[in-house]
Amino acid sequence: MKIELKNLTKKFGAVTAISRINLDIKDGEFVAFLGPSGCGKTTTLLMVAGIYKPTEGDIIFDETRVNNFPPKDRDIGMVFQSYALYPHMTVFQNLTYPLLLKKRPKKEMKREAHYVSDMMGIEELLNRKPGQLSGGQQQRVALGRALIKKPKLLLFDEPLSNLDARLRISMRGEIKKLQKDLGITSIYVTHDQIEALTMADRIAVIKEGVLQAYTDPEDLHDRPKTLFIAEFIGNPPMNLFDVEIQSEGGKLVANLGDGVKFVILDSRKPKKTVKGRVRMGIRPQDIHIDSKEGFDTRVFLVEPMGRDDLVVCKAGNVDVHFLVDPIMRLKMEDSIKLRFDMKKSQFFDTETELSLLWA
Amino acid sequence: MNWKYRIEKAIIYILLILSVSPITLGYLWLLISSFSRKTEGLRSLGWTLGNWSFLSAPPFGRNYASIWLVTLNTLLVALTMTAIVVLVSSLAGYALSRMKFTGRKTFLSLTLILHAFPSVTLLIPIYFVLRWISKIPLVGRGMPLIGGFGFNTIGGVALVMVAFQLPFGIWIMKGFFDNISWDMERSALIDGASRFQVWRQIMMPNIKPGMASLAIFAFIYGWNAYLIPFTFTIGRAGKTAVLSVYLQNFQGDTVMTNWNMVTAVGLFQLIPVMLFFIFTQKYLLNIYGGGAKGGA
Numbered sequence: 001m002k003i004e005l006k007n008l009t010k011k012f013g014a015v016t017a018i019s020r021i022n023l024d025i026k027d028g029e030f031v032a033f034l035g036p037s038g039c040g041k042t043t044t045l046l047m048v049a050g051i052y053k054p055t056e057g058d059i060i061f062d063e064t065r066v067n068n069f070p071p072k073d074r075d076i077g078m079v080f081q082s083y084a085l086y087p088h089m090t091v092f093q094n095l096t097y098p099l100l101l102k103k104r105p106k107k108e109m110k111r112e113a114h115y116v117s118d119m120m121g122i123e124e125l126l127n128r129k130p131g132q133l134s135g136g137q138q139q140r141v142a143l144g145r146a147l148i149k150k151p152k153l154l155l156f157d158e159p160l161s162n163l164d165a166r167l168r169i170s171m172r173g174e175i176k177k178l179q180k181d182l183g184i185t186s187i188y189v190t191h192d193q194i195e196a197l198t199m200a201d202r203i204a205v206i207k208e209g210v211l212q213a214y215t216d217p218e219d220l221h222d223r224p225k226t227l228f229i230a231e232f233i234g235n236p237p238m239n240l241f242d243v244e245i246q247s248e249g250g251k252l253v254a255n256l257g258d259g260v261k262f263v264i265l266d267s268r269k270p271k272k273t274v275k276g277r278v279r280m281g282i283r284p285q286d287i288h289i290d291s292k293e294g295f296d297t298r299v300f301l302v303e304p305m306g307r308d309d310l311v312v313c314k315a316g317n318v319d320v321h322f323l324v325d326p327i328m329r330l331k332m333e334d335s336i337k338l339r340f341d342m343k344k345s346q347f348f349d350t351e352t353e354l355s356l357l358w359a
Numbered sequence: 360m361n362w363k364y365r366i367e368k369a370i371i372y373i374l375l376i377l378s379v380s381p382i383t384l385g386y387l388w389l390l391i392s393s394f395s396r397k398t399e400g401l402r403s404l405g406w407t408l409g410n411w412s413f414l415s416a417p418p419f420g421r422n423y424a425s426i427w428l429v430t431l432n433t434l435l436v437a438l439t440m441t442a443i444v445v446l447v448s449s450l451a452g453y454a455l456s457r458m459k460f461t462g463r464k465t466f467l468s469l470t471l472i473l474h475a476f477p478s479v480t481l482l483i484p485i486y487f488v489l490r491w492i493s494k495i496p497l498v499g500r501g502m503p504l505i506g507g508f509g510f511n512t513i514g515g516v517a518l519v520m521v522a523f524q525l526p527f528g529i530w531i532m533k534g535f536f537d538n539i540s541w542d543m544e545r546s547a548l549i550d551g552a553s554r555f556q557v558w559r560q561i562m563m564p565n566i567k568p569g570m571a572s573l574a575i576f577a578f579i580y581g582w583n584a585y586l587i588p589f590t591f592t593i594g595r596a597g598k599t600a601v602l603s604v605y606l607q608n609f610q611g612d613t614v615m616t617n618w619n620m621v622t623a624v625g626l627f628q629l630i631p632v633m634l635f636f637i638f639t640q641k642y643l644l645n646i647y648g649g650g651a652k653g654g655a
Contacts, residue, residue, distance in 0.1 A: 051545050072551040084542035088564040101551040145550070155549075157542075 001075075001152040001185050002027050003048070007057035010043055017043045018209045020057070025202075028183045030176070032190060032200035036232070040209040041189045045155055048187060050074050061153070072101075074153070077146030081158040083138045085130035091117075091141050092126040098149040116144040119178075136167045143175070147182070154179070154186040160195065172199060193233050197221065205229055227279060227353040230346055236284045236310055238346070241318055243280045245270065254280050254345075258316035260295045262340055270347045270356035278356060281346035284310065287322035287338060294339035299330050313338060393623040410623035418620065419608050424598055426605070426627075432513055433601040434631070435505055436588065437581030439517035444528045444577040445570055447521070452532025453558055457544065467533075474526035482590050489515050489591055511599055516588045520581055528573050535569030536562065575639050579632055602628045 003025040010018040018040045025031050033041035046052045048059060050071035058065050066074055077098075085094050093100075095116060096109040117123045120140040130138055139159060146154060159175070160168045176199045179186050190196050196203045197217040205212040205220065205228075213225050224230035230238050243254040245264075252264040262280075264270075270278065300319070301312040308323040311330055320338065324330060347356040388401055393410055395403035417423045454460075455467060493499040493509030506512030539562060547561045548554075563570075585603040592599040602624070609621050 046545070049545070049549055051548065071545075071548045072553075074549075076549060078546065078549045080542040080546060082540055082542045084540065084546035086543065086547070086561055086565075097547075098550040101556065145546075149551075 002062050003153065003185060003187075004060040005044075005048075005057065006060065008044065008047065008054055008059065009056040010040070010047060010052060011055045016209055018047070021204075021206075021211045023204055023211065023214050025185060025187065028185055030179050030186045030188065030199060030201045032188045032196035032203045033206060034190060034193060034196040034203050034232075035206035037191055039206045041191075041206050042157055043209075044206070045157055045187060045189050048153075049076060049078055049155055075151050076153045076155060077149065077151035078155040078157065079139070079142050079146050079159045081161050083130070083135075083142040083162075085138055085141055085145075087130050089129070090126065091122065091128055091130070091133070094130065094141055095126075095145050095148055098145065102149070112148050116148045119147075120144045135163055136171070139163065139171065143178075147178075151184065154184045156186065156188040156190075158190055158192075159188075160190075161192075168195075175199065194235065197233070205232065223355075223358045224281075224346065225355050225359045227281075227348045227355075230281050230348065230355075234283055236321055236323070238281045238283050239287070239319075239321055240279050240281045240348075241315070242277055242350070244277055254278075256280075256316055256318070260315050262342055262345070264345070265342050268342060268345050268347070268357060277350055279348040279350055279353075281348065282340050282344060284322045286341040286344040287320065288341065289324060289328070290337050290339040292337070294337040297336060297338055299332050299334045299336060302330055302332060389622050389626055389629075392619050393626045395619060397619070410617075410620045411627075413620060413624060414627075418617075423608065424600055424605075426624075428598065429600050429602055429605045430627075432599060433582060433603075433628075435513045436517050436520070436584070436601055437578050439505055439514060440520045440524065440581040441574050441577040443517070443521045444524050445574050447525060448528030448532040448573060449563065449566070449570060450558075451525075451529045452534075452536050453562060455529065456533045456536035470526040470529055474530070478523050479586070482586075485519055486510070486591065489519070506599065511592050511597065513599060516584075516591050516599070516601075517581070519587050519591060520584055523587075524577055524580060528577065531573050531576075532566070532569060535566040539565055571639050575636065578635055582628070582632055 005021050005023050008018060008021040009016070021044060023031075033044060035041045043052060047054050050066070050069055050073075054067060059067055061074065086097065089097065092113055095113045099109045099112060113126065114123070117126060120143060122137060122140050122144065125133060125137060125141070130141065133141065139162075142159070156175070160171050163171060172195060175188075188196070188199060197220075200217060202214060202216050203220055204214045207228050213220060213229055220229060220233055224233060227240070231240065241256055243256050243262075246253050246255050248261075252269060254262045254264055256262070295315065297313040297315060297320070299311055300314055303310040303312075304326060307326075309326045309328075309330060311322055311324055313320045313322075313336070315338070322338070330336070348354065349356055384401070388398070391401060391403050392398045394406055394408065396405040396407050396409070398404060412418065413426050417425055455463060489508075489510040492515065493507070493511075495509070498507060499509035500507040500512055502508075502512075502514060505514035505517070508514040508518050543561060543565075544557055547557045552560065583603060584601070588599075588601045589604050589607075592601075592604070606621065606624055606628075609616050609624075
């Protein structure tokens with residue numbers, strides 16, 4: 001099912017939770033709504049589900065405007081963060097509740113429950129109550145209940161947030177595979193950028209009720225349109241510095257101060273030929289230790305992270321975070337030379353916070 | 360286990376025993392004196408079953424209702440009232456907890472004020488209301504069992520007590536509904552339930568402990584009520600008397616009050632409450648292992 005949101009707006013009294021969101025979701029696509037807590041992503045999801053009514057704008061499923069359709073007429077399944085299982089019913093009754101409401105025959109309910117529980121690996125739990133299940137099992141039941149009526153749209157509201165880290169990673173893969181196998185259009189709300197980046201075909205970044213960007217994970221990571229996206233996407237987060245753009249011998253230079261300067265490449269030249277202060281961004285993995293080029297600094301802090309060490313150095317007055325191979329055995333106070341890979345640099349306007357490269 | 364620890368424990372026990380003894384001694388006295396001719400403190404001066412003769416023959420003569428009719432009346436008042444209070448409170452509590460409508464806030468604060476309202480001040484106006492209801496055919500005084508909802512009927516007394524109990528009930532039920540996660544209700548709506556089905560099939564089973572505790576409160580209130588039954592029936596001798604009013608027959612006449620028989624009737628009135636509590640307390644303790652694990 002295709003989905004289109006047109007100028008979607010939701011106000012709670014005087015507070016605008018969602019402001020004029022426009023986006024379209026293709027049939028079978030997996031879209032993530034990503035943003036910090038309270039940014040309005042769940043509100044948007046609940047409007048798509050039909051729990052909230054939009055204040056303005058339209059929600060269109062295929063060619064039909066569904067603004068005034070109650071949830072049960074929208075052909076959707078939803079998985080909640082809290083699982084929202086019915087504690088007084090067994091797993092079987094939970095799974096078949098949507099079919100019971102549709103007054104389907106007992107035989108069909110049994111068949112479908114077995115099909116779904118087999119798919120979710122919860123067959124032996126059918127006679128238990130939700131209170132007797134672990135968090136991961138409960139989430140599988142919730143997923144099964146969302147799938148049993150074969151919905152045309154699946155909604156996920158931070159479904160993995162209450163699971164432990166390992167389970168989260170395995171469920172992530174399972175949900176993605178399930179979605180691709182069944183080909184159901186899906187919207188996945190999360191505040192975890194890794195979930196969004198690994199699972200979604202496209203990501204809608206929302207901040208304070210405004211859609212910041214709607215694009216694929218790679219584009220979001222490599223070509224952030226706003227400062228917010230640059231800060232929010234990527235782990236460890238992008239380094240951001242205030243620099244002065246200057247012209248030196250026909251070349252543009254970003255001056256960090258204290259004699260630290262970087263030559264800006266033509267491919268990364270800020271759109272507006274601004275002279276003056278801008279925000280320069282560079283990801284930790286694009287900073288390298290070099291023996292010849294670069295500026296001199298000392299290691300301030302080393303944080304082992306397993307595969308990499310996260311190292312903090314000072315460049316002038318600001319901290320620079322970057323990743324090195326633990327094999328280098330960097331220690332505090334070691335003298336090193338740092339080179340920024342300027343092919344990967346980002347520039348942002350300090351006032352509008354828009355990218356000077358992509359916006 | 361050293362001596363110091365033992366002494367500490369002993370002191371705690373002594374304090375606890377002292378603080379509960381007035382209550383337990385009271386019940387003990389009630390029990391002993393109901394089977395005694397006379398008592399001196401907790402000491403019986405001769406055991407007898409004579410105090411319980413009221414079970415077979417009314418001690419005040421033929422014009423008075425039998426204890427069994429009075430007990431039935433009391434049971435009807437308490438049950439009618441409990442049924443209405445639980446039903447109305449759970450519907451109103453759900454609406455107030457979950458739905459948005461004009462006047463919701465006002466309604467909530469009004470019920471709170473009503474809860475604190477001294478009911479005595481309303482006795483006279485309610486008397487006129489009940490007289491007026493009596494004039495309605497059938498509903499007024501022509502119904503089987505409860506008599507109707509007018510003056511001097513079981514239903515009328517129950518109805519007035521429902522009115523006084525509802526603010527409390529609604530607030531209790533609203534609290535129980537507030538504790539059920541919105542997600543569960545949203546989930547049911549998405550699964551295809553109507554709002555009424557959500558209430559019936561999802562919400563109600565999950566607030567059984569709440570309904571049970573409200574039912575216990577309401578039943579005990581109804582069973583023990585005195586002022587309202589006394590005011591809105593034609594008194595202690597009538598066919599509509601309840602136990603608390605019936606007890607009054609022992610007092611104030613020219614004869615000396617037979618206190619031992621009063622304690623027997625009191626104990627008799629206490630038994631159903633005890634039984635009711637024993638059978639419902641498991642609901643009070645029955646806390647569901649919820650479907651939410653650390654969820655909002």
